[in-house]
Amino acid sequence: MSEAKVSVLDWGFLHSDATYDTVHVWDGRFFRLDLHLDRFFRGMERLRMKISYSRAEIEGILANCVALSGHKSAYVEMICTRGASPTFSRDPREAENHFMAFAVPFGSVANKEQLERGLHIAVSDTVRIPPKSIDPSIKNYHWLDLVKGLFDAYDRGAETALVVDTDDNIAEGPGFNVFTVKGGRLRTPGYGVLQGITRQTVFDLCAELDWPVTIGDLRPEQLKAADEVFITSTAGGIMPVTKVDYEEIGDGKIGPVTRQLTDLYWGKHADPAWSTPVTYPDVPVERD
C-alpha cells in the first residue's frame, strides 16, 4: 500500500474530480458487492467517466486485491479519477480516466470501546454541501465540510459529528448516515445525504422484520428526544450513539432495536444472498 500512488496532476487530486466506492469483506466474503458496483457505475456515468474494464473485470480486480493482501476482513476501495490530459489541456473531456483499487484491513468509525458503550456525537452547524452544488448520489471525496464538523465535535469533547442540511435539519456525518428510533419507528434523513449501502441494508432488514422506517427531515431536537440513535457505514456497520451534545439518548444505554439490527446485520454476512466468497490463493503470499 505504501507504493500505491496517484499523479499529483490527476484531476482526481487537483479537482477532486473522482468517484469511488468502498465495499467490505468480512470473514472472507464481500458484503453486498452488487449494490456497491451499481453505485460506482452510476457515479462514473453521471460524471461522464469511462474506463476500459467491464463490471465482471472490476469484480475480478477487487477479489484479486483482497486475495493477494491475504486479509480475511478488508475495506476494499475502487476509484475512478478524471485523470489528466496528455496535452496539459484544461478540458476534462480530453483527460484519460483512471481506475484504481486497493484493499486495506477493515476499519470502523467506532472503536471497540465505543461499540460497547455507544458513541458521543456532536451536531455541528456546518452545512453539508447541498445537492444543487454536488449530486450526493455520486459518491465523492468532497469532505472539507465533514472535516470541519469533525473538528467542531472534537472541540466540544465529542467523538464524531453530524452536520446539517440547508434548513438546519440533521444531514449525515463523516462517512455515515444516521437513524433514530422513537416508539418503535425508525427515521433517517432523506435530503442531500449519501444513499449509503448500510442505510439501504437497514431498510432491507426492517422490511424483513416488518418495522416501519420513515425517510424524512430530522430536527436536532427530534434526534435528542429519540429512544435510540445509531449510525450506519460500510466502515463499521450499525454503530450505537448514546450521547448527543452531552445529552444522553434514552437511558444512555444501547437500545434493543439497535442491538437486534446489529446482530441481524452481522448475521447476513454469511448469507449467500447477501455476500460473495473471495477465493484466496492456497499458498500464503510471500512478503518481504
Added chain:
Amino acid sequence: MSEAKVSVLDWGFLHSDATYDTVHVWDGRFFRLDLHLDRFFRGMERLRMKISYSRAEIEGILANCVALSGHKSAYVEMICTRGASPTFSRDPREAENHFMAFAVPFGSVANKEQLERGLHIAVSDTVRIPPKSIDPSIKNYHWLDLVKGLFDAYDRGAETALVVDTDDNIAEGPGFNVFTVKGGRLRTPGYGVLQGITRQTVFDLCAELDWPVTIGDLRPEQLKAADEVFITSTAGGIMPVTKVDYEEIGDGKIGPVTRQLTDLYWGKHADPAWSTPVTYPDVPVERD
C-alpha cells in the same frame, strides 16, 4: 513531473482535505508571490494544518522548483494535504500533514485565439458550494460543481462556464473570477467566491487609475447587459469574454477597459514592487 505522486491513502486525495495556491512566473519573475503565500498560510491555519517549513523556506523551495525546471514562464503550485495517520486512525488530528510543490509550463484558461476574439461563456444553474459548507477563503480542490458547470457549458456549445450562488446570482467559473464593465464602472461578485489574487490585482490597478469597482451581487441579466465582461485567473491573467449564452456583449469585440487593464497587468510583471526574480542555475540542467 511524471514521477510526482501522492499516496492514495493521503486524505488530501481521499477526502480532498487539502489547501493549495498557485503562483505564476513570467519572464523569470514570480508575480505577487507574497499575496499567494499569505493566502496559502491562512488556508493551512484555517484547516489546522502544520508543516515544518517556514515561509522563507517555502519561497526557497518554489524558486528552486522553477530554477531546476528551467521554465521562464511557469505555473507553480504549493500544496498542503492532511496526509494520513500512521496507525490507520480516522482522526485527522493524528495525520502527518504533507507539503509538496511543483512547477509546470505556464497555462491559460483561454487559448491564443480566445484571447484575441474573447471567450464564449455559458451560465450554468449549478450552485457554487456555499460558504456555510466550505469557507471559500480556503483555496480548495472541491471542484465537482465547477466541472458540472463546464460540462453544461460544453453541451451548449460554449467554451467555459460561470456557476451561480444560492440566490442565482453569478458566482465564478472553473478557476476564475468574473468582472463586468458598465458605463465605466466595474463590478464583481463578492459572496461565496474565491478571493482571487488576479481579482485583487484588478482592484489595485483600478485604484491606481481611480476607476470605481463595486463588489456585490451580479444578476445574470446584468452580466449580459454589460458593456464589457472579463475573467481573471492566475492561469491567464485578465481574459476577455465577448459572448454569454450566444449573446454578444456590447458590440461583440474586446472593449477598451479590458484592453487597458490587460496591458497594465502584464506591464506590472517587470515591476520590482509586484514581482520577484527567480535565480536560475548558470549551467543548463542536464536532462535524460
